[in-house]
Amino acid sequence: MIAAPSAPVPPRSAVPAPAPLVVGDGRTVRLISLGGELTDGLLTRVAGDIGDAVAAVEKFWGTDWDREIVIIATGSQQEFLAQAGLDPNRQWQDIAAVSVADHVDLAHHRASGQRMVFAPGAAAMSDQSLRIVLTHELFHLAARADTALDAPRWLVEGVADFVARPATPLPPGAAADTALPTDADLDAAGPQRVRGYDRAWWFARFVADSYGVDALRRLYVEACGPGHGDFETAVHRALNTDTAALRARWAQWLTG
Missing domain, CATH: 3.40.30 (Glutaredoxin)
Known part of the structure:
Protein backbone atom coordinates (compact mmCIF):
# COMPACT_ATOMS: atom_id res chain seq x y z
CA MET A 1 0.00 0.00 0.00
CA THR A 147 5.01 7.76 -8.81
CA ALA A 148 2.56 10.66 -9.10
CA LEU A 149 0.16 11.22 -6.21
CA ASP A 150 -2.78 10.93 -8.62
CA ALA A 151 -1.53 7.75 -10.27
CA PRO A 152 -4.15 4.99 -10.69
CA ARG A 153 -3.83 3.17 -7.39
CA TRP A 154 -5.03 -0.13 -8.79
CA LEU A 155 -2.07 -0.20 -11.21
CA VAL A 156 0.39 0.93 -8.54
CA GLU A 157 -0.78 -1.89 -6.28
CA GLY A 158 -1.05 -4.46 -9.06
CA VAL A 159 2.53 -3.91 -10.18
CA ALA A 160 3.77 -4.05 -6.58
CA ASP A 161 2.04 -7.41 -6.21
CA PHE A 162 3.53 -8.59 -9.51
CA VAL A 163 7.00 -7.91 -8.10
CA ALA A 164 6.18 -9.52 -4.77
CA ARG A 165 3.86 -12.47 -5.38
CA PRO A 166 4.72 -15.78 -7.04
CA ALA A 167 2.44 -16.59 -9.97
CA THR A 168 -0.33 -19.05 -9.08
CA PRO A 169 -3.23 -20.46 -11.11
CA LEU A 170 -6.27 -18.19 -11.32
CA PRO A 171 -9.12 -19.29 -9.06
CA PRO A 172 -12.44 -20.54 -10.45
CA GLY A 173 -14.62 -17.61 -11.43
CA ALA A 174 -11.72 -15.26 -12.19
CA ALA A 175 -13.22 -14.52 -15.60
CA ALA A 176 -16.61 -13.51 -14.18
CA ASP A 177 -15.51 -9.86 -14.30
CA THR A 178 -13.54 -8.87 -17.40
CA ALA A 179 -13.70 -5.10 -16.87
CA LEU A 180 -10.42 -3.35 -16.17
CA PRO A 181 -9.69 -2.90 -12.44
CA THR A 182 -10.53 0.44 -10.80
CA ASP A 183 -9.41 2.38 -7.74
CA ALA A 184 -12.86 1.87 -6.20
CA ASP A 185 -12.12 -1.85 -5.98
CA LEU A 186 -9.48 -1.08 -3.33
CA ASP A 187 -11.52 1.26 -1.16
CA ALA A 188 -13.79 -1.05 0.85
CA ALA A 189 -12.22 -3.09 3.64
CA GLY A 190 -12.73 -6.84 3.68
CA PRO A 191 -13.34 -9.30 0.82
CA GLN A 192 -13.98 -6.57 -1.78
CA ARG A 193 -10.55 -5.06 -1.15
CA VAL A 194 -8.88 -8.49 -1.31
CA ARG A 195 -10.63 -9.19 -4.60
CA GLY A 196 -9.62 -5.76 -5.90
CA TYR A 197 -5.96 -6.36 -5.09
CA ASP A 198 -6.12 -9.79 -6.71
CA ARG A 199 -7.62 -8.43 -9.94
CA ALA A 200 -5.02 -5.64 -10.09
CA TRP A 201 -2.31 -8.28 -9.63
CA TRP A 202 -3.82 -10.47 -12.35
CA PHE A 203 -3.85 -7.50 -14.72
CA ALA A 204 -0.15 -6.85 -14.12
CA ARG A 205 0.56 -10.54 -14.72
CA PHE A 206 -1.50 -10.39 -17.89
CA VAL A 207 0.50 -7.45 -19.26
CA ALA A 208 3.80 -9.17 -18.43
CA ASP A 209 2.63 -12.46 -19.98
CA SER A 210 1.17 -10.85 -23.09
CA TYR A 211 3.51 -7.92 -23.80
CA GLY A 212 6.60 -8.62 -21.68
CA VAL A 213 7.94 -7.54 -18.29
CA ASP A 214 9.67 -4.51 -19.80
CA ALA A 215 6.32 -3.44 -21.26
CA LEU A 216 4.74 -3.65 -17.80
CA ARG A 217 7.42 -1.37 -16.43
CA ARG A 218 6.85 1.06 -19.32
CA LEU A 219 3.12 1.02 -18.62
CA TYR A 220 3.78 1.89 -14.97
CA VAL A 221 6.01 4.81 -15.98
CA GLU A 222 3.54 6.09 -18.59
CA ALA A 223 0.38 5.66 -16.47
CA CYS A 224 1.73 6.42 -13.00
CA GLY A 225 4.78 8.63 -13.47
CA PRO A 226 5.00 12.41 -13.01
CA GLY A 227 3.01 14.25 -15.68
CA HIS A 228 1.30 11.06 -16.81
CA GLY A 229 -1.54 11.28 -19.30
CA ASP A 230 -4.75 9.28 -19.28
CA PHE A 231 -4.73 5.49 -19.26
CA GLU A 232 -5.62 5.26 -22.96
CA THR A 233 -2.53 7.29 -23.88
CA ALA A 234 -0.33 5.27 -21.52
CA VAL A 235 -1.52 2.01 -23.07
CA HIS A 236 -0.78 3.28 -26.58
CA ARG A 237 2.71 4.50 -25.67
CA ALA A 238 3.74 1.51 -23.56
CA LEU A 239 2.01 -1.37 -25.31
CA ASN A 240 1.40 -0.03 -28.83
CA THR A 241 -2.30 -0.90 -28.66
CA ASP A 242 -5.58 0.71 -27.59
CA THR A 243 -7.74 0.00 -24.56
CA ALA A 244 -10.42 -1.80 -26.58
CA ALA A 245 -7.90 -4.33 -27.90
CA LEU A 246 -6.27 -4.50 -24.46
CA ARG A 247 -9.58 -5.31 -22.77
CA ALA A 248 -10.38 -8.00 -25.31
CA ARG A 249 -7.00 -9.63 -24.80
CA TRP A 250 -7.41 -9.28 -20.99
CA ALA A 251 -10.74 -11.12 -21.16
CA GLN A 252 -9.13 -13.90 -23.18
CA TRP A 253 -6.28 -14.18 -20.67
CA LEU A 254 -8.72 -14.47 -17.77
CA THR A 255 -10.54 -17.33 -19.47
CA GLY A 256 -7.32 -19.14 -20.30
Missing part, protein backbone atom coordinates in the same frame (compact mmCIF):
# COMPACT_ATOMS: atom_id res chain seq x y z
CA ILE A 2 1.19 3.52 -0.73
CA ALA A 3 0.22 6.53 1.35
CA ALA A 4 1.30 10.02 2.26
CA PRO A 5 1.24 11.07 5.92
CA SER A 6 -1.87 12.96 7.03
CA ALA A 7 -0.73 13.49 10.62
CA PRO A 8 2.57 14.51 12.25
CA VAL A 9 5.02 11.67 12.76
CA PRO A 10 6.91 11.48 16.08
CA PRO A 11 10.50 12.73 15.89
CA ARG A 12 13.08 10.14 14.94
CA SER A 13 14.74 10.62 18.35
CA ALA A 14 11.59 9.28 19.98
CA VAL A 15 12.23 5.74 18.71
CA PRO A 16 15.00 3.30 19.65
CA ALA A 17 18.22 3.25 17.63
CA PRO A 18 18.00 0.69 14.83
CA ALA A 19 20.23 -2.30 14.40
CA PRO A 20 22.45 -1.78 11.33
CA LEU A 21 22.13 -4.20 8.41
CA VAL A 22 23.72 -4.05 4.96
CA VAL A 23 22.20 -5.98 2.03
CA GLY A 24 22.59 -6.33 -1.71
CA ASP A 25 24.98 -3.87 -3.29
CA GLY A 26 25.45 -1.92 -0.07
CA ARG A 27 21.98 -0.70 0.87
CA THR A 28 21.66 0.05 4.59
CA VAL A 29 18.59 -1.26 6.42
CA ARG A 30 17.50 0.29 9.73
CA LEU A 31 15.25 -2.03 11.71
CA ILE A 32 13.30 -0.26 14.49
CA SER A 33 11.33 -2.36 16.97
CA LEU A 34 8.68 -0.62 19.09
CA GLY A 35 6.83 -3.58 20.57
CA GLY A 36 9.38 -5.56 22.54
CA GLU A 37 9.83 -9.28 21.94
CA LEU A 38 6.91 -9.52 19.52
CA THR A 39 8.27 -6.94 17.10
CA ASP A 40 11.85 -8.03 17.73
CA GLY A 41 10.88 -11.44 16.38
CA LEU A 42 9.11 -9.92 13.39
CA LEU A 43 12.16 -7.86 12.46
CA THR A 44 14.42 -10.90 12.82
CA ARG A 45 12.28 -12.55 10.13
CA VAL A 46 12.35 -9.36 8.04
CA ALA A 47 16.14 -9.28 8.27
CA GLY A 48 16.27 -12.78 6.84
CA ASP A 49 14.08 -11.83 3.84
CA ILE A 50 15.13 -8.28 3.03
CA GLY A 51 18.03 -9.29 0.79
CA ASP A 52 15.77 -11.32 -1.50
CA ALA A 53 13.18 -8.53 -1.46
CA VAL A 54 15.78 -5.98 -2.59
CA ALA A 55 16.91 -8.33 -5.36
CA ALA A 56 13.34 -8.79 -6.61
CA VAL A 57 12.68 -5.04 -6.69
CA GLU A 58 15.98 -4.29 -8.41
CA LYS A 59 15.33 -6.98 -11.04
CA PHE A 60 12.08 -5.27 -12.07
CA TRP A 61 12.68 -1.58 -11.30
CA GLY A 62 16.46 -1.13 -11.40
CA THR A 63 18.86 0.17 -8.77
CA ASP A 64 18.26 3.95 -8.84
CA TRP A 65 16.40 4.37 -5.54
CA ASP A 66 17.06 5.04 -1.86
CA ARG A 67 20.24 3.55 -0.45
CA GLU A 68 18.77 3.53 3.08
CA ILE A 69 15.70 1.48 3.97
CA VAL A 70 13.91 2.22 7.25
CA ILE A 71 11.57 -0.46 8.59
CA ILE A 72 9.52 0.11 11.76
CA ALA A 73 7.56 -2.63 13.54
CA THR A 74 4.83 -1.26 15.84
CA GLY A 75 3.37 -2.87 18.93
CA SER A 76 -0.12 -1.33 18.85
CA GLN A 77 -2.60 0.00 16.31
CA GLN A 78 -2.16 3.49 17.75
CA GLU A 79 1.60 3.29 17.19
CA PHE A 80 1.01 2.04 13.66
CA LEU A 81 -1.23 4.97 12.79
CA ALA A 82 1.16 7.48 14.36
CA GLN A 83 4.36 6.16 12.79
CA ALA A 84 2.72 5.90 9.35
CA GLY A 85 0.83 9.19 9.69
CA LEU A 86 -2.45 7.55 8.71
CA ASP A 87 -5.95 8.94 9.13
CA PRO A 88 -7.42 7.21 12.22
CA ASN A 89 -10.94 7.65 10.83
CA ARG A 90 -10.27 5.27 7.93
CA GLN A 91 -10.25 1.48 8.01
CA TRP A 92 -6.72 0.07 8.44
CA GLN A 93 -7.43 -3.11 10.40
CA ASP A 94 -6.78 -5.40 7.43
CA ILE A 95 -3.55 -3.65 6.40
CA ALA A 96 -0.33 -5.42 7.47
CA ALA A 97 2.11 -2.68 6.45
CA VAL A 98 2.40 0.60 4.57
CA SER A 99 5.22 2.44 2.86
CA VAL A 100 5.10 6.22 3.39
CA ALA A 101 7.20 9.35 2.97
CA ASP A 102 7.22 12.76 4.61
CA HIS A 103 7.85 14.60 1.35
CA VAL A 104 8.16 13.70 -2.33
CA ASP A 105 9.87 15.94 -4.89
CA LEU A 106 8.95 14.39 -8.24
CA ALA A 107 10.72 17.11 -10.22
CA HIS A 108 14.07 16.21 -8.66
CA HIS A 109 13.43 12.48 -8.26
CA ARG A 110 13.69 12.60 -4.46
CA ALA A 111 11.66 11.36 -1.49
CA SER A 112 12.48 12.19 2.12
CA GLY A 113 11.42 10.51 5.34
CA GLN A 114 10.67 7.23 3.61
CA ARG A 115 9.85 4.29 5.86
CA MET A 116 8.01 1.02 5.86
CA VAL A 117 5.74 0.57 8.88
CA PHE A 118 4.39 -2.80 9.99
CA ALA A 119 1.13 -3.07 11.90
CA PRO A 120 1.10 -5.19 15.09
CA GLY A 121 -0.83 -7.98 13.37
CA ALA A 122 2.06 -8.54 10.96
CA ALA A 123 3.81 -10.65 13.57
CA ALA A 124 1.19 -13.38 13.05
CA MET A 125 1.75 -13.64 9.28
CA SER A 126 3.14 -16.79 7.73
CA ASP A 127 6.67 -16.64 6.37
CA GLN A 128 5.41 -16.55 2.78
CA SER A 129 2.90 -13.78 3.50
CA LEU A 130 5.56 -11.73 5.25
CA ARG A 131 7.93 -12.06 2.29
CA ILE A 132 5.17 -10.91 -0.06
CA VAL A 133 4.22 -7.90 2.07
CA LEU A 134 7.87 -6.91 2.57
CA THR A 135 8.65 -7.03 -1.15
CA HIS A 136 5.38 -5.29 -2.09
CA GLU A 137 6.07 -2.38 0.24
CA LEU A 138 9.71 -2.23 -0.79
CA PHE A 139 8.63 -1.73 -4.40
CA HIS A 140 6.49 1.24 -3.30
CA LEU A 141 9.53 2.67 -1.52
CA ALA A 142 11.72 2.18 -4.59
CA ALA A 143 9.18 3.70 -7.00
CA ARG A 144 8.04 6.53 -4.72
CA ALA A 145 10.04 9.31 -6.37
CA ASP A 146 8.67 8.26 -9.77
Whole structure:
Protein backbone atom coordinates (compact mmCIF):
# COMPACT_ATOMS: atom_id res chain seq x y z
CA MET A 1 0.00 0.00 0.00
CA ILE A 2 1.19 3.52 -0.73
CA ALA A 3 0.22 6.53 1.35
CA ALA A 4 1.30 10.02 2.26
CA PRO A 5 1.24 11.07 5.92
CA SER A 6 -1.87 12.96 7.03
CA ALA A 7 -0.73 13.49 10.62
CA PRO A 8 2.57 14.51 12.25
CA VAL A 9 5.02 11.67 12.76
CA PRO A 10 6.91 11.48 16.08
CA PRO A 11 10.50 12.73 15.89
CA ARG A 12 13.08 10.14 14.94
CA SER A 13 14.74 10.62 18.35
CA ALA A 14 11.59 9.28 19.98
CA VAL A 15 12.23 5.74 18.71
CA PRO A 16 15.00 3.30 19.65
CA ALA A 17 18.22 3.25 17.63
CA PRO A 18 18.00 0.69 14.83
CA ALA A 19 20.23 -2.30 14.40
CA PRO A 20 22.45 -1.78 11.33
CA LEU A 21 22.13 -4.20 8.41
CA VAL A 22 23.72 -4.05 4.96
CA VAL A 23 22.20 -5.98 2.03
CA GLY A 24 22.59 -6.33 -1.71
CA ASP A 25 24.98 -3.87 -3.29
CA GLY A 26 25.45 -1.92 -0.07
CA ARG A 27 21.98 -0.70 0.87
CA THR A 28 21.66 0.05 4.59
CA VAL A 29 18.59 -1.26 6.42
CA ARG A 30 17.50 0.29 9.73
CA LEU A 31 15.25 -2.03 11.71
CA ILE A 32 13.30 -0.26 14.49
CA SER A 33 11.33 -2.36 16.97
CA LEU A 34 8.68 -0.62 19.09
CA GLY A 35 6.83 -3.58 20.57
CA GLY A 36 9.38 -5.56 22.54
CA GLU A 37 9.83 -9.28 21.94
CA LEU A 38 6.91 -9.52 19.52
CA THR A 39 8.27 -6.94 17.10
CA ASP A 40 11.85 -8.03 17.73
CA GLY A 41 10.88 -11.44 16.38
CA LEU A 42 9.11 -9.92 13.39
CA LEU A 43 12.16 -7.86 12.46
CA THR A 44 14.42 -10.90 12.82
CA ARG A 45 12.28 -12.55 10.13
CA VAL A 46 12.35 -9.36 8.04
CA ALA A 47 16.14 -9.28 8.27
CA GLY A 48 16.27 -12.78 6.84
CA ASP A 49 14.08 -11.83 3.84
CA ILE A 50 15.13 -8.28 3.03
CA GLY A 51 18.03 -9.29 0.79
CA ASP A 52 15.77 -11.32 -1.50
CA ALA A 53 13.18 -8.53 -1.46
CA VAL A 54 15.78 -5.98 -2.59
CA ALA A 55 16.91 -8.33 -5.36
CA ALA A 56 13.34 -8.79 -6.61
CA VAL A 57 12.68 -5.04 -6.69
CA GLU A 58 15.98 -4.29 -8.41
CA LYS A 59 15.33 -6.98 -11.04
CA PHE A 60 12.08 -5.27 -12.07
CA TRP A 61 12.68 -1.58 -11.30
CA GLY A 62 16.46 -1.13 -11.40
CA THR A 63 18.86 0.17 -8.77
CA ASP A 64 18.26 3.95 -8.84
CA TRP A 65 16.40 4.37 -5.54
CA ASP A 66 17.06 5.04 -1.86
CA ARG A 67 20.24 3.55 -0.45
CA GLU A 68 18.77 3.53 3.08
CA ILE A 69 15.70 1.48 3.97
CA VAL A 70 13.91 2.22 7.25
CA ILE A 71 11.57 -0.46 8.59
CA ILE A 72 9.52 0.11 11.76
CA ALA A 73 7.56 -2.63 13.54
CA THR A 74 4.83 -1.26 15.84
CA GLY A 75 3.37 -2.87 18.93
CA SER A 76 -0.12 -1.33 18.85
CA GLN A 77 -2.60 0.00 16.31
CA GLN A 78 -2.16 3.49 17.75
CA GLU A 79 1.60 3.29 17.19
CA PHE A 80 1.01 2.04 13.66
CA LEU A 81 -1.23 4.97 12.79
CA ALA A 82 1.16 7.48 14.36
CA GLN A 83 4.36 6.16 12.79
CA ALA A 84 2.72 5.90 9.35
CA GLY A 85 0.83 9.19 9.69
CA LEU A 86 -2.45 7.55 8.71
CA ASP A 87 -5.95 8.94 9.13
CA PRO A 88 -7.42 7.21 12.22
CA ASN A 89 -10.94 7.65 10.83
CA ARG A 90 -10.27 5.27 7.93
CA GLN A 91 -10.25 1.48 8.01
CA TRP A 92 -6.72 0.07 8.44
CA GLN A 93 -7.43 -3.11 10.40
CA ASP A 94 -6.78 -5.40 7.43
CA ILE A 95 -3.55 -3.65 6.40
CA ALA A 96 -0.33 -5.42 7.47
CA ALA A 97 2.11 -2.68 6.45
CA VAL A 98 2.40 0.60 4.57
CA SER A 99 5.22 2.44 2.86
CA VAL A 100 5.10 6.22 3.39
CA ALA A 101 7.20 9.35 2.97
CA ASP A 102 7.22 12.76 4.61
CA HIS A 103 7.85 14.60 1.35
CA VAL A 104 8.16 13.70 -2.33
CA ASP A 105 9.87 15.94 -4.89
CA LEU A 106 8.95 14.39 -8.24
CA ALA A 107 10.72 17.11 -10.22
CA HIS A 108 14.07 16.21 -8.66
CA HIS A 109 13.43 12.48 -8.26
CA ARG A 110 13.69 12.60 -4.46
CA ALA A 111 11.66 11.36 -1.49
CA SER A 112 12.48 12.19 2.12
CA GLY A 113 11.42 10.51 5.34
CA GLN A 114 10.67 7.23 3.61
CA ARG A 115 9.85 4.29 5.86
CA MET A 116 8.01 1.02 5.86
CA VAL A 117 5.74 0.57 8.88
CA PHE A 118 4.39 -2.80 9.99
CA ALA A 119 1.13 -3.07 11.90
CA PRO A 120 1.10 -5.19 15.09
CA GLY A 121 -0.83 -7.98 13.37
CA ALA A 122 2.06 -8.54 10.96
CA ALA A 123 3.81 -10.65 13.57
CA ALA A 124 1.19 -13.38 13.05
CA MET A 125 1.75 -13.64 9.28
CA SER A 126 3.14 -16.79 7.73
CA ASP A 127 6.67 -16.64 6.37
CA GLN A 128 5.41 -16.55 2.78
CA SER A 129 2.90 -13.78 3.50
CA LEU A 130 5.56 -11.73 5.25
CA ARG A 131 7.93 -12.06 2.29
CA ILE A 132 5.17 -10.91 -0.06
CA VAL A 133 4.22 -7.90 2.07
CA LEU A 134 7.87 -6.91 2.57
CA THR A 135 8.65 -7.03 -1.15
CA HIS A 136 5.38 -5.29 -2.09
CA GLU A 137 6.07 -2.38 0.24
CA LEU A 138 9.71 -2.23 -0.79
CA PHE A 139 8.63 -1.73 -4.40
CA HIS A 140 6.49 1.24 -3.30
CA LEU A 141 9.53 2.67 -1.52
CA ALA A 142 11.72 2.18 -4.59
CA ALA A 143 9.18 3.70 -7.00
CA ARG A 144 8.04 6.53 -4.72
CA ALA A 145 10.04 9.31 -6.37
CA ASP A 146 8.67 8.26 -9.77
CA THR A 147 5.01 7.76 -8.81
CA ALA A 148 2.56 10.66 -9.10
CA LEU A 149 0.16 11.22 -6.21
CA ASP A 150 -2.78 10.93 -8.62
CA ALA A 151 -1.53 7.75 -10.27
CA PRO A 152 -4.15 4.99 -10.69
CA ARG A 153 -3.83 3.17 -7.39
CA TRP A 154 -5.03 -0.13 -8.79
CA LEU A 155 -2.07 -0.20 -11.21
CA VAL A 156 0.39 0.93 -8.54
CA GLU A 157 -0.78 -1.89 -6.28
CA GLY A 158 -1.05 -4.46 -9.06
CA VAL A 159 2.53 -3.91 -10.18
CA ALA A 160 3.77 -4.05 -6.58
CA ASP A 161 2.04 -7.41 -6.21
CA PHE A 162 3.53 -8.59 -9.51
CA VAL A 163 7.00 -7.91 -8.10
CA ALA A 164 6.18 -9.52 -4.77
CA ARG A 165 3.86 -12.47 -5.38
CA PRO A 166 4.72 -15.78 -7.04
CA ALA A 167 2.44 -16.59 -9.97
CA THR A 168 -0.33 -19.05 -9.08
CA PRO A 169 -3.23 -20.46 -11.11
CA LEU A 170 -6.27 -18.19 -11.32
CA PRO A 171 -9.12 -19.29 -9.06
CA PRO A 172 -12.44 -20.54 -10.45
CA GLY A 173 -14.62 -17.61 -11.43
CA ALA A 174 -11.72 -15.26 -12.19
CA ALA A 175 -13.22 -14.52 -15.60
CA ALA A 176 -16.61 -13.51 -14.18
CA ASP A 177 -15.51 -9.86 -14.30
CA THR A 178 -13.54 -8.87 -17.40
CA ALA A 179 -13.70 -5.10 -16.87
CA LEU A 180 -10.42 -3.35 -16.17
CA PRO A 181 -9.69 -2.90 -12.44
CA THR A 182 -10.53 0.44 -10.80
CA ASP A 183 -9.41 2.38 -7.74
CA ALA A 184 -12.86 1.87 -6.20
CA ASP A 185 -12.12 -1.85 -5.98
CA LEU A 186 -9.48 -1.08 -3.33
CA ASP A 187 -11.52 1.26 -1.16
CA ALA A 188 -13.79 -1.05 0.85
CA ALA A 189 -12.22 -3.09 3.64
CA GLY A 190 -12.73 -6.84 3.68
CA PRO A 191 -13.34 -9.30 0.82
CA GLN A 192 -13.98 -6.57 -1.78
CA ARG A 193 -10.55 -5.06 -1.15
CA VAL A 194 -8.88 -8.49 -1.31
CA ARG A 195 -10.63 -9.19 -4.60
CA GLY A 196 -9.62 -5.76 -5.90
CA TYR A 197 -5.96 -6.36 -5.09
CA ASP A 198 -6.12 -9.79 -6.71
CA ARG A 199 -7.62 -8.43 -9.94
CA ALA A 200 -5.02 -5.64 -10.09
CA TRP A 201 -2.31 -8.28 -9.63
CA TRP A 202 -3.82 -10.47 -12.35
CA PHE A 203 -3.85 -7.50 -14.72
CA ALA A 204 -0.15 -6.85 -14.12
CA ARG A 205 0.56 -10.54 -14.72
CA PHE A 206 -1.50 -10.39 -17.89
CA VAL A 207 0.50 -7.45 -19.26
CA ALA A 208 3.80 -9.17 -18.43
CA ASP A 209 2.63 -12.46 -19.98
CA SER A 210 1.17 -10.85 -23.09
CA TYR A 211 3.51 -7.92 -23.80
CA GLY A 212 6.60 -8.62 -21.68
CA VAL A 213 7.94 -7.54 -18.29
CA ASP A 214 9.67 -4.51 -19.80
CA ALA A 215 6.32 -3.44 -21.26
CA LEU A 216 4.74 -3.65 -17.80
CA ARG A 217 7.42 -1.37 -16.43
CA ARG A 218 6.85 1.06 -19.32
CA LEU A 219 3.12 1.02 -18.62
CA TYR A 220 3.78 1.89 -14.97
CA VAL A 221 6.01 4.81 -15.98
CA GLU A 222 3.54 6.09 -18.59
CA ALA A 223 0.38 5.66 -16.47
CA CYS A 224 1.73 6.42 -13.00
CA GLY A 225 4.78 8.63 -13.47
CA PRO A 226 5.00 12.41 -13.01
CA GLY A 227 3.01 14.25 -15.68
CA HIS A 228 1.30 11.06 -16.81
CA GLY A 229 -1.54 11.28 -19.30
CA ASP A 230 -4.75 9.28 -19.28
CA PHE A 231 -4.73 5.49 -19.26
CA GLU A 232 -5.62 5.26 -22.96
CA THR A 233 -2.53 7.29 -23.88
CA ALA A 234 -0.33 5.27 -21.52
CA VAL A 235 -1.52 2.01 -23.07
CA HIS A 236 -0.78 3.28 -26.58
CA ARG A 237 2.71 4.50 -25.67
CA ALA A 238 3.74 1.51 -23.56
CA LEU A 239 2.01 -1.37 -25.31
CA ASN A 240 1.40 -0.03 -28.83
CA THR A 241 -2.30 -0.90 -28.66
CA ASP A 242 -5.58 0.71 -27.59
CA THR A 243 -7.74 0.00 -24.56
CA ALA A 244 -10.42 -1.80 -26.58
CA ALA A 245 -7.90 -4.33 -27.90
CA LEU A 246 -6.27 -4.50 -24.46
CA ARG A 247 -9.58 -5.31 -22.77
CA ALA A 248 -10.38 -8.00 -25.31
CA ARG A 249 -7.00 -9.63 -24.80
CA TRP A 250 -7.41 -9.28 -20.99
CA ALA A 251 -10.74 -11.12 -21.16
CA GLN A 252 -9.13 -13.90 -23.18
CA TRP A 253 -6.28 -14.18 -20.67
CA LEU A 254 -8.72 -14.47 -17.77
CA THR A 255 -10.54 -17.33 -19.47
CA GLY A 256 -7.32 -19.14 -20.30
